[in-house]
Amino acid sequence: MKLINLQVKNFRNIKQLTLNITKNINIIYGGNAQGKTSILEAIYLLGITKSFRVNDDRAIVNSGNEFYEVRGTFRKNLKNTFNIRLFFSINEGKHLFLEQKKVKTFSEMIGKVPVILLSLEDLELTYGSPSFRRKFIDILISQIDPLYLQALKQLIRILKNRNKLLSMIKEGGQKEEALIPWNLQLAEHASYVCLKRHEIIEEINPLIYHFYKNVSGRNEKIEIKYKSFFDVAALKEKEVIKTLYLKKLDEVKERDINYTTTTIGPHRDDLIFFKDDALIKIFGSQGENKTFLISLKFAEAVLMEKRIDEKPILLLDDIFSELDLTRIQKVVENIQQLQFQTFITTTNAEKFDSGLSDVGLWHVQNGQVHYEA
Ligand SMILES: Nc1ncnc2c1ncn2[C@@H]1O[C@H](COP(=O)(O)OP(=O)(O)OP(=O)(O)O)[C@@H](O)[C@H]1O
Ligand SMILES: [Mg+2]
Incomplete structure (x- = not known):
């Protein structure tokens, strides 16, 4: 382009x-x-x-x-x-x-x-709250997969409705069973989002490693780890993730009602950045962090080109x-x-x-x- x-x-x-x-x-x-x-x-x-x-x-x-x-x-x-x-x-x-x-x-x-941007705001990727990292991965995947963007939009809608329902249940205006159809919808989209996030992180890791090594001249293990509410890497299949998520939603039902919010799901995911198994956020120098961010953006660009030609x-x-x-x-x-x-x-x-x-x-x-x- x-x-x-x-x-x-x-x-x-x-x-x-x-x-x-x-x-x-x-x-x-x-x-x-x-x-x-x-x-x-x-x-x-x-x-x-x-x-x-x-x-x-x-x-x-x-x-x-x-x-x-x-x-x-x-x-x-x-x-x-x-x-x-x-x-x-x-x-x-x-x-x-x-x-x-x-x-x-x-x-x-x-x-x-x-488009891929690297700006001052990206320092938040390392030092800011998980929401910045979710936004990063969401913008990346949305640009290569329209279904992902649709799933995200659905998630936002469902979570809003589900949270309203949780309040109503807490106040006694609704029964717990009313959650079931919302849980099913939530699990459908959540499993897709988790799976895609996992897939893209797996694909981007070797690329980041390559660029980091090239720019720094050091052979260090640079890696992003996907932190979700369960081990997505071990599950790998949408249906399996979905079933497990539904089970977990049921387990935390009382807590969700009490807090009137959905306490587990991809809206709580995070990405963790490592250099040789140490957190870049805590152990990385400023130059290392900058090198990491640049490598991340180059990696994103290469991945994007591969995916969308x-x-x-x-x-x-x-x-x-x-x-x-x-x-x-x-x-x-x-x-x-x-x-x-x-x-x-x-x-x-x-x-x-x-x-x-x-x-x-x-x-x-x-x-x-x-x-x-
Ligand atoms: N809505 C606005 N109307 C007019 N000026 C604005 C508006 N918003 C920002 N500015 C001003 O525009 C100028 C240019 O901002 P910009 O961030 O593009 O600068 P820059 O060249 O990137 O500078 P730096 O090297 O400091 O990053 C700034 O003086 C800023 O305060
Ligand atoms: Mg500027």
């Missing part, structure tokens, strides 16, 4: 911007607070439909204005082009258009433009802080070799002096962008 044209209006500090993109690697450089991350945010929005920085789109609208707009022209499989337009206004909310046609549900768009677009926001020159050099080499269309922001473009080819250099100043080479 290639972004060949980007147009942005009233987006953060950018009043108006048009980029014609002809190169594979695009370095967006400039001082702090000039609009670099905002450009990545605009591209990300076209792929994921939501910002990675804020939940409320009003924060994105250039202050004093009523709306923002992002338009992108993409080229798929080196031939077919298509347009996406995203429009948000404070009064009318958010609207998406694919080839001028209004998109009814935003989830339809997920996977149309596969389309190269995702890489958005790398200021990724070189905490890395020494040797590691920076290795990361740059990987970016060159992987051949994904890549957008990299940096305050210091000299870091890229190192023999990159097919590179476009964009200078950002006060919300305006100039193409330099």
